[in-house]
Amino acid sequence: MYKNQLQELAQRSCFNLPSYASIREGPDHAPRFKATVNFNGETFESPSFCSTLRQAEHSAAEVALNTLSNRGPSRSLAAKVLDETGIYKNLLQETAHxxxxxxxxxxxxxxxxxxxxxxxxxxxxxxxxxxxxxxxxxxxxxxxxxxxxxxxxxxxx
CATH class of the missing domain: 3.30.160.20 (Double Stranded RNA Binding Domain)
Structure with a gap:
């Protein structure tokens, strides 16, 4: 969900698409992943290791969206676009869940x-x-x- 929302934000605001990088650690039978996402020149990192690469990337995207949404709609183009996409409704629902x-x-x-x-x-x-x-x-x-x-x-x- 968060990766899709971050990609939609990039497309709506004419930014480059987010790019993800990850590190893997642990044995082959139990790997752990941590991801970063580069979005509009800023890098956001997943707060902890995850059991799958997909979870780590979603976690990094969640950090990016939360950080951008905290800036308020008038402070940056990205935050304004977040308001237009309805991200706050999604964040409230996800938080409640x-x-x-x-x-x-x-x-x-x-x-x-x-x-x-x-x-x-x-x-x-x-x-x-x-x-x-x-x-x-x-x-x-x-x-x-x-x-x-x-x-x-x-x-x-």
């Missing part, structure tokens, strides 16, 4: 005149509610709520 929590629940309210509606969305996760900035579409309102939740949760860490 890993933590054994119920998946995020989105509630969207439509207001304003019929020809120019405004959508406001709230996402609930782990007993907390986060409201995003209003938007012209339901989809963007959900992305805004997910981005608000992700930003708030990252500041809590």
């Amino acid at each position: 890993r933590a054994g929590l119920k998946l995020p629940v989105y509630t969207t309210v439509r207001s304003g005149p019929g020809h120019t509606p405004i959508f406001t969305c709230t996402v609930e996760l782990a007993g907390m509610s986060f409201t995003g900035d209003p938007a012209k579409t339901k989809k963007q309102a959900q992305k805004n709520a997910a981005m608000a939740a992700w930003s708030a949760l990252k500041h809590c860490e």
